Amino acid sequence: MNRWAAVAYEIPQKPMISVIMANYNCEAFLASAIRSVLNQTNTALELILVDDGSSDRSVEIAQEIAKQDARLSVFSGTRYGGPAPVRNHALERAKGDWVAIVDSDDLIRPDRLERMLTAAEDTGADILIDNLAVFQSDGPANIFTMFEGDLRDRPARIMESEYIKANMLYGRGSKLGYAKPLIRRSALEANSLRYNETMRIGEDYDLIVRLLSTGARMMSVPDVMYFYRKHGNSISHRLDAVALDALEQTxxxxxxxxxxxxxxxxxxxxxxxxxxxxxxxxxxxTALKRKNVLGAAKLVGTEPSVIPLLRMPLIHRIQQRTGNPLARSDQHLEAELVKLRALCEA
Known part of the structure; x- marks a missing residue:
């Protein structure tokens, strides 16, 4: 049954929220991500999907849904080379007072945008983030959340220095760079800010920290309303030499x-x-993969602080084999995820 046949939505003349979604070869999850946006209780939105030259059926899937819901606009046919230029392309087409970021393999609760908009307006925020639940796409969900400490318990203002400190590579505490923000579009336009197109990862962090440097007000709410899917093709958890070089430069x-x-x-x-x-x-x-143990040892000598990091590949390998028995998945969020997936994947 085509669940979109029952109601045909028209795009609002002036959407309150512009949701931008970058996509590249995400056909397995794209329809669910789109539906989770179009299922929002706040219907005064537009969803701008920009495809980055996918070779799978992504565009066809999105266009089929767009026939039933005019709030979805699909732009394809160009290879941009990463989420940053794709999102910039979407931003140029955004009409809403607010811009929300949703990835093409993730899910959001039906009331997420309505609640975030209310919180942003009540607190005078220019940037608002919510807590985020990370789940494994295959096998046990193994859900864990992004916020730690006080951010889990109450709304908070996040100052520029606090946001930067919450984005250390291999650091402890809340990892706020993974957050998918709601941003007041006028704050972007007033400062002519766009994504840094040299970055393949960390582009959200970079944009937000530049916004904060202009005096933008950032708030967080403790509610878990965004479900971040980890799978074999995920981009954001891959650090390689090229990505690290761009991060170091910025x-x-x-x-x-x-x-x-x-x-x-x-x-x-x-x-x-x-x-x-x-x-x-x-x-x-890289040296160890090439069996260059002496070269690896010399590198450790130049930066002894990497020694604790060397345990991570071993821990990851053990977790892959054992299913990470020490991890405590959030049972309440697992139940909520099951309902959300049923709603969006029906």
Missing amino acids: AGEALRQPTPHAEVTAAHAARLKSIRRAVIFDQIL
Whole structure:
């Protein structure tokens, strides 16, 4: 049964929210991601999907849904080369007062955008983030959430230095760079801000930290309303030499920007240090894969702080074989995910 045949939505003359979705070869999950957006209780939205030259059936799937719901616009036929230029393409077409980011393999609760919009307007936020649940697409869901500490319990304002410190590579605590923000579009336009197209990962963090540097107000709500899917083709958890080089360059540029706030400068310096440690770690792994043990040992000598990171590949391998028996998946969120998947995958 075609669940879209019952109701035909027209795009609002002036949508309140523009949801932008970048896609590349995500046919297995795309329909569910689209439906989770179009199922929102706040129907005054537009969904702008920009395809990055997919070779699978992604565009065909999206266009079929767009025939039934005019709020979905599909742009395809160009290879942009990453989520940053794709999102910039979508931003140029956005008409809403607010912009929301949803990835083409993820799911959001039906009331997410309505609740986030209310919270943003009530708090005067220019950027609002919610808690995020990470789940495994195959096998046990093994759900865990992004927020730690006080962010789990109550709404909070996130200052620029705090946001930077929550984005250290291989750092502890909340990983706010994974958050999918709701952004006041006028804050972007007033400062002519767009995604940095040299970045293949970390582009959301980079945009938000530049927004914060202009004085934008960022708030968080503790509610878990975004479900982030991890699978074999996921881009965001892959760190390689090219991606790390782009991260290091942008972090260095951020550190060189003048700011009257010493805590911001210190946070940028600490993040740059964490990236440089990650670069050495990547070089060590490459050396070990090539059985160059002596070369790996020399690299460890140049940066002893990488030693704790060397346990991670072993831990990951054990978890793959054992199903990570020490992990405690959130049972309540697992039940909610089952309902959400049933709603979006029907």
